[in-house]
Amino acid sequence: MGIALALLGAASAALFAGIGSAIGVGRAGQAAAGVVTEDPSQFSRVLILQLLPGTQGIYGLLIAFIALSNIGLLGGSVDTGMSVGTGLMYLFACLPMAFVGLVSAMQQSNAAVASIGLVAKRPDQFGKSMIFPAMVETYAILALLVSILAINGIG
Amino acid sequence: MTDNHYYYAVARIRSRELSLLNQAFIDQLLGARSMDEAMRLLQDKGWHMPDEYATESDRVEKMLSAEKQKTWDLMEELVSDTSVFDVLLIENDYHNLKAAVKEALTSDDHPEIFSAGGTIDPKIMEEAVKTRDYGPLPDEMEPVAQKALETLLHTHDGQLTDVIIDKAALIAIGKAAKKSGSPVLELYAKLKVASADIKIAIRAVKTGKDKNFIKDALAPCDTLDTDKLAEAASEGMDAIYDYLALTPYSDAIPELKKSPSAFERWCDNLIIRNIRSEIAHPYTIGPLAAYIIARENEISTVRIVLSGLINDLPEESVRERAREMYV
Numbered sequence: 001m002g003i004a005l006a007l008l009g010a011a012s013a014a015l016f017a018g019i020g021s022a023i024g025v026g027r028a029g030q031a032a033a034g035v036v037t038e039d040p041s042q043f044s045r046v047l048i049l050q051l052l053p054g055t056q057g058i059y060g061l062l063i064a065f066i067a068l069s070n071i072g073l074l075g076g077s078v079d080t081g082m083s084v085g086t087g088l089m090y091l092f093a094c095l096p097m098a099f100v101g102l103v104s105a106m107q108q109s110n111a112a113v114a115s116i117g118l119v120a121k122r123p124d125q126f127g128k129s130m131i132f133p134a135m136v137e138t139y140a141i142l143a144l145l146v147s148i149l150a151i152n153g154i155g
Numbered sequence: 156m157t158d159n160h161y162y163y164a165v166a167r168i169r170s171r172e173l174s175l176l177n178q179a180f181i182d183q184l185l186g187a188r189s190m191d192e193a194m195r196l197l198q199d200k201g202w203h204m205p206d207e208y209a210t211e212s213d214r215v216e217k218m219l220s221a222e223k224q225k226t227w228d229l230m231e232e233l234v235s236d237t238s239v240f241d242v243l244l245i246e247n248d249y250h251n252l253k254a255a256v257k258e259a260l261t262s263d264d265h266p267e268i269f270s271a272g273g274t275i276d277p278k279i280m281e282e283a284v285k286t287r288d289y290g291p292l293p294d295e296m297e298p299v300a301q302k303a304l305e306t307l308l309h310t311h312d313g314q315l316t317d318v319i320i321d322k323a324a325l326i327a328i329g330k331a332a333k334k335s336g337s338p339v340l341e342l343y344a345k346l347k348v349a350s351a352d353i354k355i356a357i358r359a360v361k362t363g364k365d366k367n368f369i370k371d372a373l374a375p376c377d378t379l380d381t382d383k384l385a386e387a388a389s390e391g392m393d394a395i396y397d398y399l400a401l402t403p404y405s406d407a408i409p410e411l412k413k414s415p416s417a418f419e420r421w422c423d424n425l426i427i428r429n430i431r432s433e434i435a436h437p438y439t440i441g442p443l444a445a446y447i448i449a450r451e452n453e454i455s456t457v458r459i460v461l462s463g464l465i466n467d468l469p470e471e472s473v474r475e476r477a478r479e480m481y482v
Contacts, residue, residue, distance in 0.1 A: 027160070027162050027438075028162075030162035031163065031166040031437070031438070032166070033166070034162065034163040034164065034167040034170070035166045035167070035169070035170055037170075038167050038170030038171065039170055110437065113162055113165075113166070113437045113438055114437040116166055116169075117166060117169040117437050120166060120169040120170045120173075121169055121170075
């Protein structure tokens with residue numbers, strides 16, 4: 001039971017953060033395609049903005065790897081007798097990345113879409129347009145840190 | 156409808172907004188000394204230049220209708236169901252209904268009195284009114300067409316017929332705006348109905364209509380009490396000004412005192428000022444609706460400026476009628 005809970009935590013981090021990133025990159029991609037339809041020279045600028053909500057999926061994957069590695073699933077030395085308490089600790093340690101990853105990726109995509117609109121109108125403001133969605137990233141990084149520290153603390 | 160997110164469409168509109176005419180360009184256009192100079196300026200902005208035309212007015216009309224068409228072609232490309240924008244086209248439908256009803260009294264066809272750009276093909280409307288088979292018309296237009304035609308046949312009062320159709324048009328605009336669920340379109344409809352009601356009241360004072368006639372002519376409006384407006388209109392212009400001073404349209408009073416065209420300009424500018432916030436909205440239908448309204452606004456301003464040049468009007472009088480731009 002303990003190992004199942006730990007596995008659920010690792011899967012949640014990859015799953016929810018991945019879903020958030022997929023939605024976010026998809027939204028920003030639609031906006032980016034709209035701008036490139038009208039002005040193909042903006043491709044490289046809007047591509048960078050489109051990719052910003054994709055980082056949460058990578059963070060989720062990282063947390064899943066660390067959790068899987070700690071519980072021995074990656075090295076082949078899985079502890080099938082893990083206690084429910086330890087399993088729950090892994091589950092809760094993964095939750096910050098899972099939920100903050102999901103929500104921050106979706107919110108970051110809204111900011112990225114708005115910034116893509118800004119680049120469409122004022123390409124010279126590309127540098128500033130990056131800052132607005134990047135601010136949302138702060139919270140995904142905080143969640144990533146909390147999850148890493150918590151997982152390492154259990155190990 | 157507004158639950159949809161138009162990421163792609165709004166991003167394209169953001170790019171298109173760059174080519175909208177701004178105030179500096181309108182000033183430049185107003186300073187043009189000849190039609191050719193004005194047309195060259197517009198051509199540089201990517202406006203359509205007709206190859207064949209009979210007169211200068213014909214040239215302008217062909218250019219403006221091509222520009223209008225460009226906007227709607229773009230919307231059809233961006234939005235799968237353009238019925239959300241019906242609120243912007245209904246006015247044309249009811250204009251065509253007026254034309255069809257009046258044409259039904261004559262034995263000749265007058266295709267030139269119908270305007271393109273409505274939601275219903277003018278030929279269908281013409282045929283429906285002519286044959287008294289109103290089936291092909293939308294449900295809400297059917298009784299209006301019937302009543303307007305009967306009124307015209309029995310009274311030969313074209314003004315009364317216009318009142319019936321105009322009121323129905325305003326009600327239909329309000330309903331379509333509510334159905335669209337778009338705050339921009341609802342705002343547009345609200346301002347359109349309010350300004351139309353004020354114009355009706357002013358016209359009624361000038362033509363000496365009684366209170367009951369005015370009450371019947373006014374369309375229900377969220378921001379005006381039509382009973383009070385009708386009461387004021389039956390008393391005179393000063394009473395209308397006194398009533399408007401208590402409404403959100405108090406700024407209109409000095410314009411109404413100036414001239415009907417100053418009031419028309421004020422109404423259009425009010426709509427543009429109110430929709431300008433859509434420039435910052437990233438993914439709703441609002442920026443698309445605002446773009447259409449902005450294009451209509453610039454097309455009507457270009458028409459005013461070019462008509463001024465054709466008719467050799469002084470720059471100042473044309474400038475007074477030119478609208479505020481969206482960007």
